[in-house]
Amino acid sequence: MIEIKDLYVKLGNFVLRINSLTIHENEYLVVMGPSGVGKTVFLHTLAGFIKPKRGVIKYNNIDLTMEPPEKRGFAIIPQDYGLFPHMTVYENIAFGLVIRKTDRRKIDELVKKYAEIMEITHLLNRKPNTLSGGEKQRVALARALIIKPRIILLDEPFSNLDPILRVKMIEFLKKLRRQLRFTAIHVTHDIIEALELADRIAYIHEGELKGVFTPLEFINTPYAKPYMNELALVYKRLKQLGIHDISIII
Amino acid sequence: MLKIEKFLLTLAIIASLGILFVLAPIIALFIAVDPNTLYKTWFADPLLSSQARDALLLTLEAAFASSLVLTIIGIPLSYFLTRYSFRGKNIVEAIIDIPLMIPHAVAGIMIMLAYSRRGLLGPLLSLTGIRIEDSFWGIVATMMFVSFPIMIDTLKLGYLNIDESIELVARSMGASRLNTFVKITLPLLVPSIVAGFLLSWARAVSEVGAILIVAYYPKSINILVFEWFNTYGLKYAVSLSFVLVLFSLVVFILLKTVVRK
Numbered sequence: 001m002i003e004i005k006d007l008y009v010k011l012g013n014f015v016l017r018i019n020s021l022t023i024h025e026n027e028y029l030v031v032m033g034p035s036g037v038g039k040t041v042f043l044h045t046l047a048g049f050i051k052p053k054r055g056v057i058k059y060n061n062i063d064l065t066m067e068p069p070e071k072r073g074f075a076i077i078p079q080d081y082g083l084f085p086h087m088t089v090y091e092n093i094a095f096g097l098v099i100r101k102t103d104r105r106k107i108d109e110l111v112k113k114y115a116e117i118m119e120i121t122h123l124l125n126r127k128p129n130t131l132s133g134g135e136k137q138r139v140a141l142a143r144a145l146i147i148k149p150r151i152i153l154l155d156e157p158f159s160n161l162d163p164i165l166r167v168k169m170i171e172f173l174k175k176l177r178r179q180l181r182f183t184a185i186h187v188t189h190d191i192i193e194a195l196e197l198a199d200r201i202a203y204i205h206e207g208e209l210k211g212v213f214t215p216l217e218f219i220n221t222p223y224a225k226p227y228m229n230e231l232a233l234v235y236k237r238l239k240q241l242g243i244h245d246i247s248i249i250i
Numbered sequence: 251m252l253k254i255e256k257f258l259l260t261l262a263i264i265a266s267l268g269i270l271f272v273l274a275p276i277i278a279l280f281i282a283v284d285p286n287t288l289y290k291t292w293f294a295d296p297l298l299s300s301q302a303r304d305a306l307l308l309t310l311e312a313a314f315a316s317s318l319v320l321t322i323i324g325i326p327l328s329y330f331l332t333r334y335s336f337r338g339k340n341i342v343e344a345i346i347d348i349p350l351m352i353p354h355a356v357a358g359i360m361i362m363l364a365y366s367r368r369g370l371l372g373p374l375l376s377l378t379g380i381r382i383e384d385s386f387w388g389i390v391a392t393m394m395f396v397s398f399p400i401m402i403d404t405l406k407l408g409y410l411n412i413d414e415s416i417e418l419v420a421r422s423m424g425a426s427r428l429n430t431f432v433k434i435t436l437p438l439l440v441p442s443i444v445a446g447f448l449l450s451w452a453r454a455v456s457e458v459g460a461i462l463i464v465a466y467y468p469k470s471i472n473i474l475v476f477e478w479f480n481t482y483g484l485k486y487a488v489s490l491s492f493v494l495v496l497f498s499l500v501v502f503i504l505l506k507t508v509v510r511k
Binding site: 048049072073080083086096099100143144147 | 413415416418419420421422423424425426427429433434437438
């Protein structure tokens with residue numbers, strides 16, 4: 001369980017405040033909010049790249065606030081996936097285990113296992129610059145999950161994918177969660193991702209956590225209105241086109 | 251279609267004139283080489299050839315030592331300058347670029363004022379047994395001074411081209427700052443290190459003005475070109491220059507190949 005209390009981060013003129021937030025074991029928390037409200041700053045503070053002015057970040061009652069990133073066990077996947085360009089897919093996935101000086105045979109076994117789960121076994125000898133966006137995403141997930149982190153921090157993971165691939169990846173991530181069980185914080189400004197994946201949705205606006213809601217609660221808050229309007233627009237257009245039952249086009 | 255072709259043609263003409271401007275002196279030098287004098291300078295005449303070979307070897311060695319020390323200093327310095335913000339960073343960067351802006355003779359005088367026996371840090375250097383006036387280390391120090399900004403700027407560009415987010419990912423995967431640097435940053439910096447090394451080496455090899463003031467002896471090839479031009483005339487100076495230009499060409503073809511990779 002991760003507990004965040006009275007977190008106060010200041011970067012120049014920008015301020016981020018999280019009064020209280022708890023993320024439970026195996027929970028999938030989606031952090032929503034418009035662009036530039038501090039979602040990435042929040043992830044980077046959790047990961048240890050930004051030191052808060054005050055506040056506490058605890059994992060199972062262990063205070064991690066001042067711990068360096070490598071001691072936290074929080075694996076981050078940035079927007080552009082952050083694959084190591086000079087390493088093969090195999091070496092990328094194995095990286096965390098190599099750092100932990102895991103036995104070579106064990107590394108090989110685990111890399112192959114995770115590559116199979118991620119359906120990327122055929123890519124193991126390739127370099128990241130030869131992969132598609134979806135493939136890169138799977139490699140990044142394998143690399144993060146293989147070290148069994150306390151939490152995975154996903155920073156707008158699908159923003160670089162086309163809509164078809166995005167839907168596929170959402171489904172894949174849902175399947176992965178059922179298969180592997182992991183705790184995650186997923187930052188996005190996409191309502192579909194949030195509703196599809198979240199156990200709970202945390203909403204940040206103007207540098208402040210406004211609340212944490214179940215998906216159903218969230219769509220009834222005023223914060224969800226702009227996102228729901230976007231969905232309503234699509235629905236309205238479909239109706240204009242004579243499509244009243246959406247199931248006929250799915 | 252015709253317009254585009256005209257546009258490209260204009261660009262090509264301007265570009266060709268530019269290349270011709272640099273190529274003409276090289277071709278002129280190659281034409282001016284007298285094979286007999288060249289042979290005499292580098293092989294036949296025992297006195298001249300030993301002078302020429304010693305000077306060339308000395309220059310190559312000093313430039314190599316200078317670039318090596320600069321690489322060792324440049325890797326951490328450029329890391330700080332690109333990965334951290336601190337008060338006075340602009341001033342530090344301006345100081346690094348000073349050797350680019352000043353006349354070479356002035357650079358020589360400054361080095362003498364700082365590091366010669368009677369210079370600001372001369373007594374300190376004497377304790378280590380290093381003397382810079384008229385010595386190999388004087389040539390190295392001068393070459394380092396004039397090549398410093400080239401090495402630092404090349405490495406800075408290299409660091410800036412490495413996406414910082416992958417360093418952050420490595421740290422979040424459990425790699426310490428040192429491990430991240432060794433396993434992620436440094437391998438990705440290798441092309442810039444090679445480029446910085448070759449560029450600063452080339453800059454060092456081409457230096458005359460400052461070396462004239464700091465270390466006339468032992469004679470480096472540049473000093474020898476200057477001296478032979480005054481003593482023996484153009485033919486002999488050309489024989490020395492020809493080999494230097496050939497070396498530079500090889501180095502830069504190598505550099506371009508590395509950068510392209």
